[in-house]
Amino acid sequence: xxxxxxxxxxxxxxxxxxxxxxxxxxxxxxxxxxxxxxxxxxxxxxxxxxxxxxxxxxxxxxxxxxxxxxxxxxxxxxxxxxxxxxxxxxxxxxxxxxxxxxxxxxxxxxxxxxxxxxxxxxxxxxxxxxxxxxxxxxxxxxxxxxxxxxxxxxxxxxxxxxxxxxxxxxxxxxxxxxxxxxxxxxxxxxxxxxxxxxxxxxxxxxxxxxxxxxxxxxxxxxxxxxxxxxxxxxxxxxxxxxxxxxxxxxxxxxxxxxxxxxxxxxxxxxxxxxxxxxxxxxxxxxxxxxxxxxxxxxxxxxxxxxxxxxxxxxxxxxxxxxxxxxxxxxxxxxxxxxxxxxxxxxxxxxxxxxxxxxxxxxxxxxxxxxxxxxxxxxxxxxxxxxxxxxxxxxxxxxxxxxxxxxxxxxxxxxxxxxxxxxxxxxxxxxxxxxxxxxxxxxxxxxxxxxxxxxxxxxxxxxxxxxxxxxxxxxxxxxxxxxxxxxxxxxxxxxxxxxxxxxxxxxxxxxxxxxxxxxxxxxxxxxxxxxxxxxxxxxxxxxxxxxxxxxxxxxxxxxxxxxxxxxxxxxxxxxxxxxxxxx
Numbered sequence: 001x002x003x004x005x006x007x008x009x010x011x012x013x014x015x016x017x018x019x020x021x022x023x024x025x026x027x028x029x030x031x032x033x034x035x036x037x038x039x040x041x042x043x044x045x046x047x048x049x050x051x052x053x054x055x056x057x058x059x060x061x062x063x064x065x066x067x068x069x070x071x072x073x074x075x076x077x078x079x080x081x082x083x084x085x086x087x088x089x090x091x092x093x094x095x096x097x098x099x100x101x102x103x104x105x106x107x108x109x110x111x112x113x114x115x116x117x118x119x120x121x122x123x124x125x126x127x128x129x130x131x132x133x134x135x136x137x138x139x140x141x142x143x144x145x146x147x148x149x150x151x152x153x154x155x156x157x158x159x160x161x162x163x164x165x166x167x168x169x170x171x172x173x174x175x176x177x178x179x180x181x182x183x184x185x186x187x188x189x190x191x192x193x194x195x196x197x198x199x200x201x202x203x204x205x206x207x208x209x210x211x212x213x214x215x216x217x218x219x220x221x222x223x224x225x226x227x228x229x230x231x232x233x234x235x236x237x238x239x240x241x242x243x244x245x246x247x248x249x250x251x252x253x254x255x256x257x258x259x260x261x262x263x264x265x266x267x268x269x270x271x272x273x274x275x276x277x278x279x280x281x282x283x284x285x286x287x288x289x290x291x292x293x294x295x296x297x298x299x300x301x302x303x304x305x306x307x308x309x310x311x312x313x314x315x316x317x318x319x320x321x322x323x324x325x326x327x328x329x330x331x332x333x334x335x336x337x338x339x340x341x342x343x344x345x346x347x348x349x350x351x352x353x354x355x356x357x358x359x360x361x362x363x364x365x366x367x368x369x370x371x372x373x374x375x376x377x378x379x380x381x382x383x384x385x386x387x388x389x390x391x392x393x394x395x396x397x398x399x400x401x402x403x404x405x406x407x408x409x410x411x412x413x414x415x416x417x418x419x420x421x422x423x424x425x426x427x428x429x430x431x432x433x434x435x436x437x438x439x440x441x442x443x444x445x446x447x448x449x450x451x452x453x454x455x456x457x458x459x460x461x462x463x464x465x466x467x468x469x470x471x472x473x474x475x476x477x478x479x480x481x482x483x484x485x486x487x488x489x490x491x492x493x494x495x496x497x498x499x500x501x502x503x504x505x506x507x508x509x510x511x512x513x514x515x516x517x518x519x520x521x522x523x524x525x526x527x528x529x530x531x532x533x534x535x536x537x538x539x540x541x542x543x544x545x546x547x548x549x550x551x552x553x554x555x556x557x558x559x560x561x562x563x564x565x566x567x568x569x570x571x572x573x574x575x576x577x578x579x580x581x582x
Contacts, residue, residue: 033578034119036453041117042173042190046131049111054183107133107182114175114188120490121196121449121580122168128159128175130186138178144171144192153177164582167321168198168449196449196580197242197317198324199442201369201415204247204388204397205235208299208311211252220252220306221299227309228264232295235313243290243317243452243577245413247399248274248299249310251282256544257303262455263290264298272455272574273302274497276544282401286411286548288495288576290452291316312397314413315369315442317450323368324446325579327439327493327552329512330373330534331361334424334436337377346378346431347424354390357438358420367416369442371550373536374424375409375435376402383428387414387436390421398427407538409435409508411548413442437534439550440493448492448579455497459573462502473500473571475507478528478562481573482518490582493552498561499572500537501544507565508535509547513554532562539569550579 113129126141134155141149143163151159165171174189208215208229215234216227232239250259258273267290275285289297299309334341334355342353358365376385384398400410414422424434459481461473473479500509512534516526537547553559563569 033451033453036451036577037119037121037195038117040193041115042192043115044113044188044190046111046113046129046188049186049188051110052185052187054178054180054185107135107179107184109133110177110179110184110186112175112177112186112188114173114190116173116190116192118195120164120582121451122165122194122447123582124163124165124173124192126161126163126173126175128161130157130159130177132156132177132179135179135181138180140176140178142174142176142189144173165194166447167324168194168196168319169321170319193319194449195319196451197319198322198449199315199317199369200322201315201413201442202235202237202313203392203415204312204314204386204395206310206312206397207231207235207246208309210308210310215311220308221301222306223257223301223304226298226300228296228298229311230296231291231313231316237313237316238318239295241291241316241318243288243450244297244313245315246287246289246297247284247312247314247397247410247412248287249282249284249398249401250275250277250307251310251401252308253277253279253281253303253305255279255303255305257301257305257307259309260300260302261287261289262298262300263292264296265292265294267292267454269298269300270455272457272497273499273546275546276499276501277303277307278544284398284400284410285546286413288450288452288548314397315415323442323444325440325442325448325450325492326446327550327579328362328441329552330437330439330510330532332435332534333357333361333438334434336433336435341436347426347434348431349426349429352394352423352425354421354423355436356421357416357441361438363438363441364443364445365420366445367420367441367443369413369415370422370438371440371442372412372414373409373437373439373534373547374399374412375407375535375538376400377407377433377435377538379404379406379428379430379432381428381430383426383430383432385434386425386427387412388423388425389415390417390419390423394425402428402432404430407508407540409535409537409547411550435535440552447581450495450577451580452495452577455574455576457572457574459571461570461572472502472568473563474568475563475566478560479571480514480518481559481561482557490580491553492579492581493550494559494578495576496549496551497546497574497576498536498549499544499546499574500539500569501572502570503539503541503543503565503567504569505565505567506540507563507567507569508538509571510534510562510564511536511549511551512560512562513552514556514558514560515554516558517556518558529560535564539565
């Protein structure tokens with residue numbers, strides 16, 4: 001399997017999208033997905049084969065086949081000598097020898113070498129190398145999930161078969177080769193662990209706070225320094241997690257900089273960022289990051305001055321059956337300015353409202369967690385916002401921070417109560433408006449598993465190196481990113497980090513799948529599609545604002561990014577992984 005961003009286009013309303021050359025990162029995207037999906041797999045050599053003698057009835061049936069009593073005729077290869085090397089007498093002797101072998105239980109070399117690997121989140125590519133004398137063989141592949149495939153062969157044979165599991169987990173794969181003519185069976189196989197990981201929500205819990213020494217030494221993280229955070233085996237997060245969902249906050253800043261989160265030990269720190277900050281601002285951002293083999297992740301302070309760092313866990317991914325992901329076109333569930341999803345009017349200080357997610361706007365009832373974009377606007381004082389399950393106390397963790405008059409958004413993954421509700425708590429001492437957009441949900445019935453890979457940049461409108469010819473991200477216009485449908489088979493959503501920078505006014509970014517395919521080279525652009533009402537991030541003049549985006553590429557493999565402001569800006573996109581059903 002391969003996947004690639006294939007083209008970028010600039011849409012002008014009204015106007016025409018101009019296709020760009022394929023971005024240089026295309027091969028990198030394909031390589032990243034293929035590498036991430038390639039599991040360790042298994043290999044069970046032929047000498048691990050278990051041979052079993054079958055009941056006499058099976059032997060009699062096999063002999064009948066060998067003697068021509070059924071459609072499967074007796075083997076001919078052993079009875080036929082090359083022209084000029086054997087005559088009728090030799091052929092007759094060979095036939096007699098073969099029949100004697102049948103009566104004595106022949107094919108002592110029957111064995112099978114089995115290996116399995118994968119190039120997708122839920123798929124296995126199986127190879128079975130069968131060693132056998134020239135007899136008819138029946139083959140049964142047991143995939144370990146209650147499903148089987150069958151095949152037939154004769155003599156030495158190389159079998160290739162693929163299968164897709166419905167859920168993440170470990171499966172016992174077995175290949176059984178039966179030589180009925182000789183009443184013998186050869187069995188071999190191994191344990192296959194799917195590369196993709198399912199999600200388990202976690203009550204928001206603080207794993208790191210350098211202000212008070214939680215999870216690390218007390219004191220700020222120095223410029224160009226890192227803080228290591230224990231994830232696996234901490235705060236009820238199990239060992240063996242493959243990735244973790246963290247809300248990361250930088251605070252007590254005295255200069256500008258950025259923060260990068262990565263698996264740490266054994267990994268090279270990527271040249272991408274998860275959040276950007278300026279002096280005097282507390283900036284949060286949602287991060288989904290692989291966990292290192294030692295159970296830690298690292299947070300790198302890319303600035304030159306010390307900062308405090310906070311990390312709250314909201315869920316984790318394991319290669320075991322739990323909740324898969326289903327993406328949605330972003331839908332507005334709450335807007336206190338309009339009375340959508342809750343009472344109209346600002347959320348009062350130090351108070352919370354409950355809103356239903358499960359069972360509304362196409363979201364099913366049995367979801368375990370929901371992916372949101374939460375926006376605070378028109379706050380009358382500084383504070384923080386916390387999203388949490390519709391039951392239980394308010395967590396000490398926060399999802400976003402704000403100052404008076406600021407409009408700020410952040411991605412949130414939050415557990416959902418059994419009745420399908422969540423709560424939003426205003427931790428400030430002053431009221432504020434709140435907007436909530438749903439972008440997807442996690443459910444036992446959802447099949448898409450998370451496949452993280454080393455993040456890298458695929459678009460930067462400040463540079464032409466990414467195949468982008470359109471200059472700045474122009475006001476009230478849009479940028480499309482295309483994915484080839486053949487290459488992106490089974491991809492439910494892409495996990496991106498979007499950063500808007502070099503802003504000249506106020507505005508907000510919207511991200512949504514396009515209802516139209518990218519045009520072929522030389523063809524007019526497709527229509528822009530409806531302008532979204534949802535927001536992904538908001539900015540003011542001079543801001544650099546990041547946010548996690550879990551974006552579906554829709555039915556046509558195209559994601560559209562809208563500059564909803566009235567001034568130009570620049571857009572940077574980093575890719576962190578995919579959710580995949582195959």
